Amino acid sequence: MKWSEMFTSSVGKKWVMALTGIFLILFLIVHVSLNACIWANDNGKMFLDGAHFMGSNIVPRILEVGLMFGFLLHIIQGIMLEFQNRSKRKKGYAVAMGNKGSKWYSRSMGLLGTLILIFLIIHLSHFWVPNRSNQGWLLGEEINLYEKMRFTFQEEWVVIVYVLGCISLAWHLLHGFQSAFRTIGVRNKKYLHLLNATGIAFSVIVPLAFALMPLSFYFGWLK
Numbered sequence: 001m002k003w004s005e006m007f008t009s010s011v012g013k014k015w016v017m018a019l020t021g022i023f024l025i026l027f028l029i030v031h032v033s034l035n036a037c038i039w040a041n042d043n044g045k046m047f048l049d050g051a052h053f054m055g056s057n058i059v060p061r062i063l064e065v066g067l068m069f070g071f072l073l074h075i076i077q078g079i080m081l082e083f084q085n086r087s088k089r090k091k092g093y094a095v096a097m098g099n100k101g102s103k104w105y106s107r108s109m110g111l112l113g114t115l116i117l118i119f120l121i122i123h124l125s126h127f128w129v130p131n132r133s134n135q136g137w138l139l140g141e142e143i144n145l146y147e148k149m150r151f152t153f154q155e156e157w158v159v160i161v162y163v164l165g166c167i168s169l170a171w172h173l174l175h176g177f178q179s180a181f182r183t184i185g186v187r188n189k190k191y192l193h194l195l196n197a198t199g200i201a202f203s204v205i206v207p208l209a210f211a212l213m214p215l216s217f218y219f220g221w222l223k
């Protein structure tokens, strides 16, 4: 495959979705692990130490640029793939397959991705934008993200938006996780079972842990 075909052919587009998707999955692991430090119940100390490292060290700061680029590529290619699939679907199938052909969430990746994007814009405006505008790119004063979370998650509608965002993420991952690894070549039957099980576990545990964060602040389970 030529480089340009990575962006124009349908197999190329699936590869871009898979590679950026796996990169975003790795980001989610780091993000959920660091955030889980809020449950150390030490008034945010462990979490703030981790957040300070991520905000003040050159390596995560450079990775952040890659992350934004990864998100953009994933979104743009996702939109292109969705349009491509829609124009194909217009021709329609002779028999409506319903859930027998594929699961509804596999057919709704575009919709679920859009809901996550809306969540992401709201989410970045809560934490990332105020922190970066205070701190600049590397130097400068970081805001206390723990107190910012406590303050942000006092509002009921915000907590509801976050929980809905996490539910959309769970459905998106339920198809996306195993699909990404299949695209890059996990085809062996033995590994497919393992892949499916890991995909389901990841899609439940990570969004659930995320959803419990705003809930923990809202219900006062944290110091």
Ligand code: HEM
Pocket: 031, 035, 055, 064, 067, 116, 120, 123, 127, 128, 129, 131, 132, 145, 149, 162, 166, 169, 210, 211, 213, 214
């Ligand atoms: C639901 C619980 C979540 C909480 C409490 C939370 C909290 C935070 C906080 C405190 C930051 C730090 C901002 C900064 O570094 O200045 C952040 C950044 C970020 N979050 Fe979340 N987050 C959650 C879920 C998510 C989810 C589900 C996603 C992705 C779908 C996500 C994507 C991001 C991104 C892309 C950034 C910017 C990362 C960076 O470049 O620094 N977050 N989040």
